[in-house]
Amino acid sequence: MGGLKDELLKAIWHAFTALDLDRSGKVSKSQLKVLSHNLCTVLKVPHDPVALEEHFRDDDEGPVSNQGYMPYLNKFILEKVQDNFDKIEFNRMCWTLCVKKNLTKSPLLITEDDAFKVWVIFNFLSEDKYPLIIVPEEIEYLLKKLTEAMGGGWQQEQFEHYKINFDDNKDGLSAWELIELIGNGQFSKGMDRQTVSMAINEVFNELILDVLKQGYMMKKGHKRKNWTERWFVLKPNIISYYVSEDLKDKKGDIMLDENCCVEVSGCGLSVCLPSAALCCSLLSMGFPSLTLLD
Structure with missing residues (x-):
C-alpha cells in the first residue's frame, strides 16, 4: 500500500x-x-x-x-x-484541476493529451520529496527513451551542454518545466509532431501501463472456432485483446499461467505461456502470427 x-x-x-x-x-x-x-x-x-x-x-x-x-x-x-x-481516470481528475493554472502559454509541439502523459510520467519518475522535481539523471533517462522510441540517435553532447546551462539554484525540473522541455522540440529536432506523440505514448504505455508489447495477432473463437484478428496488449501477467488498436471495444483478457499456450502458425509448434517474458521472446524471434489458445 x-x-x-x-x-x-x-x-x-x-x-x-x-x-x-x-x-x-x-x-x-x-x-x-x-x-x-x-x-x-x-x-x-x-x-x-x-x-x-x-x-x-x-x-x-x-x-x-x-x-x-x-x-x-x-x-x-x-x-x-x-x-x-x-x-488514468484518477490522474485525469487531478490533471484537470492543475493544468490551466500551470501549463505554459507558450506554443508547444505536443498536444495537451501528450502533455498529460508527460505529467503522469513525471510523477512516476520524480523524487519522493515536495515540492516535486525530476532530477537531471531521470530527465536524461526519459529523453533517451523518447529518442529511442522516435527512432533517433541519442545526442549525449547536446544533453551535457543542456546540463551545463542548468540553473545552479535548482536541483531539477518541475512537471511543467519538463513538459515545456519536451514540448519545445529541443531534443526532437527533425521529428514531426506525430512521431513525437507516438514516442510519448509508447513510453507512457511502458512505464505507466506496464505494456510490454502490443500488436495484431490471430485469436480462435470460443463458440465458433474461426480465426479473428485482434489487437493484443501484453502486460506482465495478462494479455488483453480488442477489436482494434483504438482500445474502445475490449473483447477479453487471458491470464498468463500454466493453462495458457500458443500455437505458431505454419510450423505446428505449441508452447505453454506461464509468463509474458516467454511471449515476448517468441514474438521477437519472428513469430508475428502467434495464435493464443485460452
Missing part, C-alpha cells in the same frame, strides 16, 4: 497546490470538500462528508494547510483505497 499511496499523493499534491490560489499554503474548506468528494469517486472509496466536517470543526471556515488536510486524506481516503480503480 505504501507504494500505491505515494503514487497517489503526488498527483493529489498537484491538485491541492493548484487550489491554493494565493500561494499561502492553504486551501478553503469548501474546495477541499469538492476535492475529497472527487477523490472518493474516482478511487471508488465511500465518501463520508461528516468525517470531513468533524476533522476540521476547530478551524471554522478558515483555510486548511496541506499538513492539516493530510491526516484526513490518509485516514478517510487513502487507507481505504484498493487497487480496483482506473488510474
